[in-house]
Structures are given as structure tokens and as C-alpha cells.
Amino acid sequence: MHPKSFYFYLLLLCIGSTELSAQLGFCGGNSGDPIFTEDFGSGNTDGPALPAGTTTYTFTTGTPNDGSYTISSTTNYFGWKNIQDHTPGDTNGKSFIVNASFTAGEFYQRQVEDLCENTSYEFSSWLINLQDAGGCEGNSIPVNVRFQIWDETDTILLAQGDTNSIFASSGAEWEQYALVFKTEPGQTSVILKMRNNSNGGCGNDLAIDDIVFKSCGDNVTVSTNTNETSLVVCDNQGSVSRTLTATPDFSIFSTHAYQWQQSTDQQVWTDIANETTSTLSTPAITTTSYFRVKIAEDPINVNKDLCNVVSDVFDIIVLPIPNTPLSSGDITICEGEVGILSASTESSYTVNWFDAPTDGNLLLEANNNFETSIAGTYYAAANSPEIECASLSRTAITLTVNLPPSVEDESLEFCEDTTMILNADLNNVSYEWSTGATTKEITVGEPGTYTVLLTDVNGCSATKTIELEQIDIPRIDTIISDGPSIIVSTSNDGDFEFSLDGFNFQTSSIFEAVEGGLYTIYVQDTSDCGVVTQSFFHLVIPKFFTPNGDSVNDVYEPEGLEVFNNVEFSIFNRYGKLLKFGNSNSSSWDGSFQGNQMPEDDYWFVIKADTTQFKGHFSLKR
The missing domain is CATH 2.60.40.10 (Immunoglobulins)
Incomplete structure (x- = not known):
């Protein structure tokens, strides 16, 4: 629509028909076949023009300006909605496209003949406002059409009705309007008229399609x-x-x-x-x-x-009694899977499933597919979904369930720094290890969880899991002398055994009442994963002595120094005074200094044995 003065629009909107509107409505009962239909044809070429006398508007094969119309398969003018015609199934269907004149008034009339006298009829037509909601800056003139039915003399108005205002909207929905009238005795023709109740301007742009006349009677x-x-x-x-x-x-x-x-x-x-x-x-x-x-x-x-x-x-x-359903074939599955049995029948029938060839229990109704994991033979019958009208026989379909390979999971151990052979334990299957191997056995050297997927000739699979745990070789951390005891500590945990001779082993890591001397310490795991050894000089240093003349523990003398070539033995009081110095031939102390008995107290020793030095303290008790 070409822009006009806004104030001109307002003036035109205030000018309107003074005729009273009437009520539109559809036939409330049954209708006959269409007597007259106008769908304006189809094609990509505009036109043809309406017959002479049908309208006072000007026909155009291009853009319809005010007071013009076209017959076209497109409505893509002036930014209007570009919509398809209403006629169902049309290709490039056309509609009657009207750009309202500036002056309200009639824009269409047509005589409809071959009617019956004294008979009720329904006139109907589809109409749409072509303006978008935002057109004319939101001030679009609404469409308002009056439909009239006149007698063939154009002097007697039989019926009329108004659409009332059809405002511009963002949607694009065709709406149907109808008018019911009755012919007079002796009357077989009427005149259909359409008029604009609104003036033209920016808006009041419409399309009309599918004009139909049908007889109207009781429901x-x-x-x-x-x-x-x-x-x-x-x-x-x-x-x-x-x-x-x-x-x-x-x-x-x-x-x-x-x-x-x-x-x-x-x-x-x-x-x-x-x-x-x-x-x-x-x-x-x-x-x-x-x-x-x-x-x-x-x-x-x-x-x-x-x-x-x-x-x-x-x-x-x-x-008709349905034919026996057609089977899609017997089904074989593996245990744990769900089988889908299928049967087909004519499109107007459905399939019911039973557990017996006759009578039996109804398992599933109205479904071409039956899902189950239970082996057996099932029976499909065709039937009507509306009434009991079943096939004379049923189709047997069998579900076979194969067992998967039988497997047992394992927990295994292997020694550190060795390898382990893992075995799937089954023949005549395919193997797919978690390592990627496809052999029955694999050799591994790392602890962890290993799986193997075993698939038999039926395609059934099972997974065997092997938990492989590594047994660590003992690692000696420290060996110390604690008085006459030897205490062994390891840096790792395990089921370890300890020995001083390599033959006699004990679970305790403490050897008690051991004479001083040079020993080889043996540590092994109870799983026979190997023995580790370490040499150790056990120096038994008393924690106290009692030089009271009772011949029991009267001399402070470390044990085991005889294995060394050169020994230096020194005793100090708490103030660092040297009280005793000896060598390999004199490595004991009687508790005196220069002939005087030393008092009860703590004393310190330093022993140098070849390249090894020992330090500590002990108590003198009286």
C-alpha cells in the first residue's frame, strides 16, 4: 500500500456505511453437495479478470493499488503477508486480492443460478487480512466486509451479514464466513454481493477464496x-x-x-x-x-x-476374516537379552499373541511385535481392533535362548620382577582381552584387573575378570642392635619371615638374646618370591652394670668386638672426662677411676672398631 497522509486515513475512517450490520452464521444442519464453487483457479500468471459486471474495481496484472484487484497466486505486495491461497491441494493456487477503494462500497457481485425455490442455502467464503500487525505504523485500517444475498431482480434483500473488523495480525490464518438464506417461491436465482464497510487507505487489504453455495437443511x-x-x-x-x-x-x-x-x-x-x-x-x-x-x-x-x-x-x-499373520522368522538370542518376535497382517487388523496354538492365554494385544526373554514357541493371531474377528489359525514363532560361555573370575598373585600367564580357560571361542590381545593366553608383568570377552559360535558372550596382585620382594630398611636383641625393619609391608642362618625362619622381626658378632640377616616372603640378605655386626652393649662385688654384672663389657682387628674403647662421665681408654685387649670397665669407685650415674662410651664407630650411654648402679 502506498503511504498516504495519516490525517487523511483518520478522515476516511470516520466516513462509513450507515447500513445496519447483520449476523453471519453457518448452516446448523446437514448440507448438500456444493452447487456453486469459485476458487479463482491456479497458475503463475495473474488473471484472468473477473467477468464484466462482477466488480467496479480495476483489474491489474501487477501491484493492486487502491480501488484495484488482481487474481494471483502471490500476495507479496507492499510488504503484505505472502501467503498461499486457501484451496486445499492447490499448486500455485490463486485468490481474489483486493486493495480497497478510498470510498466504502460494493466491490464484488455475482449471480448464482439453478437454485431451487423455497429452499434454504448456505453461502460461505474464506477471507484474510493481508496487512501485517506492524503495517501502517500500527494504524492499519481493519478489513470489514458485508455479504449480501439479493433476489434475481436485485430488489429484495434475502440476507446479509458483516465480518466486523478483522484487524491486522502477525499470523496468517484464513477465516471462513457464512450466511444462510432461503429462496422465495418461484425463485431459482440469487445475486451475491460483497462490499467494504470501511474506506480504503493504509490498510483494508484482503484476499478472498473458495466461495461456495450449498443447500442447507436439518441436522x-x-x-x-x-x-x-x-x-x-x-x-x-x-x-x-x-x-x-x-x-x-x-x-x-x-x-x-x-x-x-x-x-x-x-x-x-x-x-x-x-x-x-x-x-x-x-x-x-x-x-x-x-x-x-x-x-x-x-x-x-x-x-x-x-x-x-x-x-x-x-x-x-x-x-473379512483376516489371513493368518506372516512371521518374520524364528528368533535366537543369548541369555540376558530380549528377543523381539514379529508378525504382520493386513493394515486394518492387528496382531494378538498367545502361549498356545488354540485357546491359551492372551500375552499381548494389538502389537505386531512381542518382546520376551523366555525361550519357547509363541503364537500370533490376526484380529480386528474393533470387534472379535480373528484369523482361523495362529502363526507359531519360536524363541531360542542360548547360554553364554561359562566363566569363573579369578584372583591371582605373582612375584615382583616376574611375569604371569593369564589363561581364558575355554576352547572354541574367540578372545578379546582388555590388553587388545586375541589369544587364549597372555603374558603380563603388571598388577591390575584384566578382562577377556569370550564369544562362542552362537555369538553369545561372557566376560572373565582376573584380578592380578603383585607380591613385593622384601626391602630391608634398618637393622639395629637393642641390647642383646637384633631388630629388623622393612620399608615395605608383606607376609615376611626372618632368619639369622637362612634355614630357621620366624615371623617376628626381632631376634632376642643374640650374642654379639657378625651375622647375615635373611628376609623372605612366605610365597617363596625370593630372599634378601644383609650383613650386620651385632654389638651387644649393656644398658647398665652393677659393680658391687657380687660377681654378677660387675664389669661393663660390650660383646662382639673380637671380630674387629683394631678396637679403641673410651668411657666418659657426663662432663666429658675420660675415665677409661682401652683397645682390643682391654675393652671393659670395672666402674673405677684411678682406684676410686665411680658413683651411680650415667656414663658415655665411644667405640672405634676398624672403620666403624659406636656411641651411646649406660648406667652404673650400686
Whole structure:
């Protein structure tokens, strides 16, 4: 839409029709087949123009300006919404595109002929406001159309109704509007008119499509005396029949004339001779049949398809007995998996699953697939989802469940600095170790968790897990003399045994009451992973002595120094005074200094034995 003065818009908006609007509405009952349809065609070329006398607007094959229209498959003008036409299934479908004139008034009229006198009709049309919500700076003139039905003399207004204001929006939804009218006695033609209730300007831009005229009558239901509105039976039930009753709601007609019809496809309908009342006793039905009734207010119009309406359809559907379902084949799975048994049947039927070829228990209903992990033979039957109409036999489908390879997990140990052979323990399977190896055995040298996936000829698998623990070789940390005891400490933990001769082992790391001297210390693990040794000079240094003349512990004398070539032996008091100095031939002290007995106290010693030096203290007790 070309921009105009905003104030000019306001002026035009204040000028409008003084005619009173009326109520639009759809036929409240049943309708007949369309008598007149206008969908404006399809194609990529605009046009053709409407017949002369249809509109006072100017036809254009380009952009429709104010007071112009086009017949086109596009609405992409002036930034309008670019939408498809309304007609379902159209390719490049066209619609009637109108840019309202500056002056409100009529923009379309068309005569509709071949109507029936004294008959109700429904006119309907689809319409859309082409302006977007943001068009005209948000001040777009709304669409407001009045539909009118005049007699063929264009002097008697039979019906009219207004759409009321249809405002611009961000959506693009077609809306249907309808108007119900009744022809006068002797009247077989009417004139349809459309007019703009709003003036043009920036806005009031619309598209119209799918104009339809249909006869309009009562809402007529067809049912049995037990209120059935349709019937589904199985072919093995034999023939069926029903007494049908047509019930109009008197919303349009005050009197009723009837003609019953029958069809096998709902496309071609055949009148049933002499069935012209509100009830029908159907013949014996053995194949699917459909029944309806034509109704008119006047008997003269009941067989005129432009004048009558048709009731709801009463279906008698005779289902053929379904064929036995087709199997997708027996299934083999491995234990722990879920098998999916499959069977297929005709599209209008479903599959039920049983545990027996006849009777038995219903396991699953209305599903082509049955899932189970339990081995056995299962049976599929076809049936109708609406009624009991089952196949005469069932299809057997077997599920076989194979056991996977039998494995036992293991916990193994190996000695440090050695290797270990791990064995899958099964033959005639494939192997897939966590190391990537594919052999039955692998050699490893690191502790940890190892797995092997074993797959048999049936494709069933099991995983064997081996926990491999390393037994560490003992590591001697320290060996000390504690009086007559030797204490061994290791830097690692384990089930260790200790020995001074390599033959006799003990679990304790403390050797008690050991004479001084040079020893070899042996430490081994109880799993026989090897022995470590270390030489140790055990010097037994007393912690105290009692020089009281009782011949018991009267001399302070370390044990074991005899193994050394050169020994220096020194005793000091707490003030560092040298009280005794000796050598290999004199490495003891009687507790005196220069003939005087030393008092009770702590004293210190320094022993130099070859290249080794020992220091410590001891107590003199009286």
C-alpha cells in the first residue's frame, strides 16, 4: 500500500456505511453437495479478470493499488503477508486480492443460478487480512466486509451479514464466513454481493477464496432403535440387517420428504426403490454397505441434488476374516537379552499373541511385535481392533535362548620382577582381552584387573575378570642392635619371615638374646618370591652394670668386638672426662677411676672398631 497522509486515513475512517450490520452464521444442519464453487483457479500468471459486471474495481496484472484487484497466486505486495491461497491441494493456487477503494462500497457481485425455490442455502467464503500487525505504523485500517444475498431482480434483500473488523495480525490464518438464506417461491436465482464497510487507505487489504453455495437443511441423524450410529460385524457372523430411523432436528425444515440410498463405496449412491419414509429396514447384508437418506422440505425437491440435503451415513462394515499373520522368522538370542518376535497382517487388523496354538492365554494385544526373554514357541493371531474377528489359525514363532560361555573370575598373585600367564580357560571361542590381545593366553608383568570377552559360535558372550596382585620382594630398611636383641625393619609391608642362618625362619622381626658378632640377616616372603640378605655386626652393649662385688654384672663389657682387628674403647662421665681408654685387649670397665669407685650415674662410651664407630650411654648402679 502506498503511504498516504495519516490525517487523511483518520478522515476516511470516520466516513462509513450507515447500513445496519447483520449476523453471519453457518448452516446448523446437514448440507448438500456444493452447487456453486469459485476458487479463482491456479497458475503463475495473474488473471484472468473477473467477468464484466462482477466488480467496479480495476483489474491489474501487477501491484493492486487502491480501488484495484488482481487474481494471483502471490500476495507479496507492499510488504503484505505472502501467503498461499486457501484451496486445499492447490499448486500455485490463486485468490481474489483486493486493495480497497478510498470510498466504502460494493466491490464484488455475482449471480448464482439453478437454485431451487423455497429452499434454504448456505453461502460461505474464506477471507484474510493481508496487512501485517506492524503495517501502517500500527494504524492499519481493519478489513470489514458485508455479504449480501439479493433476489434475481436485485430488489429484495434475502440476507446479509458483516465480518466486523478483522484487524491486522502477525499470523496468517484464513477465516471462513457464512450466511444462510432461503429462496422465495418461484425463485431459482440469487445475486451475491460483497462490499467494504470501511474506506480504503493504509490498510483494508484482503484476499478472498473458495466461495461456495450449498443447500442447507436439518441436522439429520440415522440410528437404530438401540441408538447404534454404525455397525461393524465379522464375516463369520453371517448376514445382518437393521431398521434405520432418520431423525431431523427441525432446525430448518418444517416438513420432510425422504429418499433412502445405498452405496458400497460412499462415492456412488443408488436410490432404494419405494423407501421414502423416515425408516428403512435394510436387506440382509453380507458385504460392507452404507446407507443415507436424502431429505427436502418439499417432496418435489427430494430428488433434486441442488435442492436436497443428505443425512449422516450409517455404516455397516463387514470385516473379512483376516489371513493368518506372516512371521518374520524364528528368533535366537543369548541369555540376558530380549528377543523381539514379529508378525504382520493386513493394515486394518492387528496382531494378538498367545502361549498356545488354540485357546491359551492372551500375552499381548494389538502389537505386531512381542518382546520376551523366555525361550519357547509363541503364537500370533490376526484380529480386528474393533470387534472379535480373528484369523482361523495362529502363526507359531519360536524363541531360542542360548547360554553364554561359562566363566569363573579369578584372583591371582605373582612375584615382583616376574611375569604371569593369564589363561581364558575355554576352547572354541574367540578372545578379546582388555590388553587388545586375541589369544587364549597372555603374558603380563603388571598388577591390575584384566578382562577377556569370550564369544562362542552362537555369538553369545561372557566376560572373565582376573584380578592380578603383585607380591613385593622384601626391602630391608634398618637393622639395629637393642641390647642383646637384633631388630629388623622393612620399608615395605608383606607376609615376611626372618632368619639369622637362612634355614630357621620366624615371623617376628626381632631376634632376642643374640650374642654379639657378625651375622647375615635373611628376609623372605612366605610365597617363596625370593630372599634378601644383609650383613650386620651385632654389638651387644649393656644398658647398665652393677659393680658391687657380687660377681654378677660387675664389669661393663660390650660383646662382639673380637671380630674387629683394631678396637679403641673410651668411657666418659657426663662432663666429658675420660675415665677409661682401652683397645682390643682391654675393652671393659670395672666402674673405677684411678682406684676410686665411680658413683651411680650415667656414663658415655665411644667405640672405634676398624672403620666403624659406636656411641651411646649406660648406667652404673650400686
